[in-house]
Amino acid sequence: MSRWSKKTDFLAVRLPLLLLVLYLIFMQLFKKPFYLSCGWTDAQTPYADGDIYIWLQFVVFIFVCTVVSFYFEETFRLPSAHYIGAFGLGTFKTVFMRYVRILIALEAVYLPFVVLSVFRMNANIEANIRNFGIEYALLDTAAILTQCSVAMLFYVTITLFLMAVFRSRVYTMVFLMAYGVLEVTMMPELLGEYALFYGAFRSLPELYSYFPANTVLMLVLTAIMLPASLILHKVRRA
Amino acid sequence: MLNIENLNFGYKKNESTLKNINLNVDSGFTLLVGENGSGKSTLINCITGQLSGSGSIKINEIPCGSEDYAKLISYLPQVFDVYPMLKVREILEFVAGLKGVPKEEVKNEVALAAQRTNTDAFLENKFKKCSEGMKRRVGIAAALMGKSEVIILDEPTAGVDPGERRQFYRTIKECFEGKTVIISTHILDDIESLADSIIMLSRGRVTCHLPYGEFLSSLGREATLEELWMHYREAEDVTVE
Numbered sequence: 195m196s197r198w199s200k201k202t203d204f205l206a207v208r209l210p211l212l213l214l215v216l217y218l219i220f221m222q223l224f225k226k227p228f229y230l231s232c233g234w235t236d237a238q239t240p241y242a243d244g245d246i247y248i249w250l251q252f253v254v255f256i257f258v259c260t261v262v263s264f265y266f267e268e269t270f271r272l273p274s275a276h277y278i279g280a281f282g283l284g285t286f287k288t289v290f291m292r293y294v295r296i297l298i299a300l301e302a303v304y305l306p307f308v309v310l311s312v313f314r315m316n317a318n319i320e321a322n323i324r325n326f327g328i329e330y331a332l333l334d335t336a337a338i339l340t341q342c343s344v345a346m347l348f349y350v351t352i353t354l355f356l357m358a359v360f361r362s363r364v365y366t367m368v369f370l371m372a373y374g375v376l377e378v379t380m381m382p383e384l385l386g387e388y389a390l391f392y393g394a395f396r397s398l399p400e401l402y403s404y405f406p407a408n409t410v411l412m413l414v415l416t417a418i419m420l421p422a423s424l425i426l427h428k429v430r431r432a
Numbered sequence: 433m434l435n436i437e438n439l440n441f442g443y444k445k446n447e448s449t450l451k452n453i454n455l456n457v458d459s460g461f462t463l464l465v466g467e468n469g470s471g472k473s474t475l476i477n478c479i480t481g482q483l484s485g486s487g488s489i490k491i492n493e494i495p496c497g498s499e500d501y502a503k504l505i506s507y508l509p510q511v512f513d514v515y516p517m518l519k520v521r522e523i524l525e526f527v528a529g530l531k532g533v534p535k536e537e538v539k540n541e542v543a544l545a546a547q548r549t550n551t552d553a554f555l556e557n558k559f560k561k562c563s564e565g566m567k568r569r570v571g572i573a574a575a576l577m578g579k580s581e582v583i584i585l586d587e588p589t590a591g592v593d594p595g596e597r598r599q600f601y602r603t604i605k606e607c608f609e610g611k612t613v614i615i616s617t618h619i620l621d622d623i624e625s626l627a628d629s630i631i632m633l634s635r636g637r638v639t640c641h642l643p644y645g646e647f648l649s650s651l652g653r654e655a656t657l658e659e660l661w662m663h664y665r666e667a668e669d670v671t672v673e
Contacts, residue, residue: 196499199529205518274514280480281530282502431482 196283198292207264207296211303214257218307221249228314232323232330240331242319242401247394250311250342252374255349255391258300259370262353263363265296270361275431285428289354293420297350301343308342309335337404344405348390348412355419358426433458433612434479434491434582441478441485449474450485451636457582457612460628461605464616467665470633472616476586479614480507491582503532506580510587512571520546520562520570521555524577531578545573548607565596572607583608585615589622601625620657632664640664 221227227249230242268274269288278288312335323330356366381389382397387407393399400406405413439453450471466472477483481496489496491504515523524542533541546552549569554562559570568588575583585604589597604613605626615626623630623644630647632640642650651663 196502196532197529199526202515202518202522202526202529205522206515268515273509273511276482277507277509277512277514278530279482280502280505280507282481282497282499283530 196281196287198283198287200295203265203292203295206267207261210257210261210264214254214261214300215303217253217257218304221253222307222310222314225318228311228318230315230319232319232328234329240402241398242315242333243398244315245394246311246315246401247391247399250308251345252377252391252394254304255345256371256374258304258346258349259353259367261300262296262350263357263366265292266354266357267363270357270427271363272361275361279431285424285431289424289427293350293354297347300350301346304346305339305343308339312338331402333401334404338401340404341400341406341409344409344412344416348416351416351419351423355423358423358430361430434614435489435493436479437488439475439478439485439487439489441474441483443474449636450478453487453638455631455638455641457614457629457631459610459612461608461613461615461626462629462631463623463627464614464631464633465618465623465661466633467618471636472633473586474636475633476507476584476614476616479582480505480584499532503578504580505582505584506531506575506578507584508571508575508586508588510590512567512574516558516560518559519556520551520559523559523570524555524573527574528577531580533578541577542573545576548576549573549603564592565599568592568596568600569603572603576607580611582612582614585613587616587618589617589619594621597621598625620661623657632661634665 227246228244230244230246232240232242235241266289268278269292312333316332319330319332353366353370356369357363360366360369377389377391378395382392382395386392387397387400388411389397390408390412392406392408393401434455434457436453436455436457439450440448441450442448453475464472464475474483478485479489479496481502484497491501494501494504515526518526521542524545525538528538528541529535542555543552546555549572551566551569551573554566554570559567562570571588575585588604589600592600601622614631615622617623627644627647629643630640631638640647640650647660648655651660655663
């Protein structure tokens with residue numbers, strides 16, 4: 195039976211994947227990403243503020259998009275897509291099954307570091323805030339895991355979608371980098387809590403919520419972009 | 433071997449790029465010729481299953497679109513450029529997987545294909561660093577994977593210098609002997625060197641399908657390939673073997 199080699203996929207992404215892993219390890223060498231200031235809102239709900247989403251989401255976004263764009267490059271780039279199309283593999287095997295595989299692989303790499311990061315943030319909260327004698331609430335690991343796994347799902351899906359649209363790794367990465375710059379600059383003001391990196395730049399991260407507004411938006415966009423990518427691949431195969 | 437009946441195809445609703453194509457192609461080298469825009473690439477895309485028109489396309493009675501059909505056909509595009517950052521061996525292993533070669537046979541199959549195309553010394557080289565001639569040979573090695581009966585080569589000698597072209601002809605004659613090979617081209621040198629039979633397309637119609645010898649004498653006098661080309665390009669009636 196015809197198959198898309200997993201080994202080839204690994205060979206195509208090994209370098210950017212290695213860089214992602216090295217970055218996640220590198221991040222753990224520092225203390226600063228895990229510093230938080232905590233308190234209570236007027237509505238008596240806990241909040242925590244820090245740079246963690248810059249480290250754990252924004253920078254990871256750049257690495258993940260690079261990995262996924264390398265992964266799907268030959269699937270969509272015109273000469274090779276045309277050649278591969280002649281082997282009779284359908285969109286399900288060529289795109290969907292491989293999408294599931296890369297998603298599982300990236301979540302498996304990323305989520306242990308998320309858990310470790312939450313553990314270190316909670317350790318900081320306990321070690322430092324307690325000294326001030328104020329009441330504090332520890333972060334919920336499950337809530338942050340949910341947010342981060344949805345974010346990873348979204349990063350993979352948006353890269354797949356843009357690859358299906360542009361059929362070019364370069365255009366896809368330029369688009370994503372340009373959007374990343376907008377998130378650093380004006381998106382928090384324009385979109386408020388719907389900014390994709392809400393909580394990373396000049397806004398308070400929602401570290402105590404399972405599904406903040408931007409996470410819900412990512413799920414909705416994923417639900418639109420994934421089928422759109424599959425349809426685009428199917429209709430543009432030739 | 434390859435049987436096409438009443439094939440019609442258009443990219444738009446009221447447009448006909450291929451008009452009522454009927455062909456029976458047996459083993460040997462069949463050259464598919466025609467001017468730019470005559471429908472050669474569209475016909476190739478239909479045969480490889482990437483486009484589907486009305487009518488039927490079969491190889492040994494197996495209909496186009498099935499997985500068994502895809503196994504019987506190998507396609508080498510004008511530019512063979514898949515995973516250029518990988519090594520030649522890794523690319524051939526990838527293609528073997530796409531062709532459904534069992535995992536335990538992949539190594540042998542790659543070694544055999546590399547040997548037959550004289551690429552075995554370059555298996556550990558990065559594809560993107562190979563010369564153009566070497567890339568074409570790797571493409572032929574890829575086309576040798578699996579148990580293909582029909583080999584489609586799309587303008588395989590475009591942009592190749594005459595010396596390399598001779599080498600290329602030798603390689604494909606050795607590698608694909610006994611198979612049904614369809615070569616799309618508008619290079620007259622290809623026709624002279626390879627053709628067992630000729631299919632001429634003009635404005636989406638087959639204007640000639642003849643064994644090469646009959647093609648050469650089909651005007652009832654000695655004619656050059658250029659004259660024959662011009663004659664069949666203008667021909668309105670379908671002249672099928």
